[in-house]
Amino acid sequence: YNIGWSHNELKQYAQAIAPLERAVSLEPDYAEAHGELGYAYRKLERLNDAMRSYNQAIRLKPDYSPPYFGLGDLYFYNLSQSENAIRAYQQGLRLKPNNATAHYNVGWAFNDLGRHADAIAPLREAVRLKPEYNEAYQELGYAYLNIGSYNEAVASFREAIRIKPDYALAHYNLGITYINLRDRTRAMEQYRILQRMDRARADKLYAAINK
Numbered sequence: 001y002n003i004g005w006s007h008n009e010l011k012q013y014a015q016a017i018a019p020l021e022r023a024v025s026l027e028p029d030y031a032e033a034h035g036e037l038g039y040a041y042r043k044l045e046r047l048n049d050a051m052r053s054y055n056q057a058i059r060l061k062p063d064y065s066p067p068y069f070g071l072g073d074l075y076f077y078n079l080s081q082s083e084n085a086i087r088a089y090q091q092g093l094r095l096k097p098n099n100a101t102a103h104y105n106v107g108w109a110f111n112d113l114g115r116h117a118d119a120i121a122p123l124r125e126a127v128r129l130k131p132e133y134n135e136a137y138q139e140l141g142y143a144y145l146n147i148g149s150y151n152e153a154v155a156s157f158r159e160a161i162r163i164k165p166d167y168a169l170a171h172y173n174l175g176i177t178y179i180n181l182r183d184r185t186r187a188m189e190q191y192r193i194l195q196r197m198d199r200a201r202a203d204k205l206y207a208a209i210n211k
Helices: 002-009 013-026 031-043 047-060 066-078 082-095 100-112 116-129 134-146 150-163 168-180 184-197 199-209
Strands: none
Touching: 002 013, 002 031, 013 031, 031 047, 031 066, 047 066, 066 082, 066 100, 082 100, 100 116, 100 134, 116 134, 134 150, 134 168, 150 168, 168 184, 168 199, 184 199
């Protein structure tokens, strides 16, 4: 198990498989080894094997959070199944609530499903746990924008930009928010900024301003 874990840490996923498979053959109830094997399988795009290993780890040790997060990552990153990702992450977060990335992914998945109001709480928790989480501020702003809470959206996009000044998506969405606030001057400011960093988004924002 330790050899397999070490290979995974070094991103040598193919080399991790044999020792981890040996670990679970020697000790079939070794939940941590099944979970680590699931991680190696997922990184190698052996998704059915990864799902089987994660579920086996959960069956053996239901109060062990990593395989829930691993299953969430599989649904989120590999399969683009937002609803399943949310369910898996939420199970993991009940056991380990301080995982900022899982909260962010839940919020992103809710936004992907058009459930923007539901996205706010997990995204707020993500930035509480990780105050410099610029992607989470951008995603939080997007949720606020879509429920019509424009002042909160402005604050979130501006925080994302403070952390990462060249964050083109946050500048674009900030411009869209100003359009909704009927503030053409500030929307044009974001257009001019975007001209220097992302011409495609700049053109798209300009078209929205002059629609």
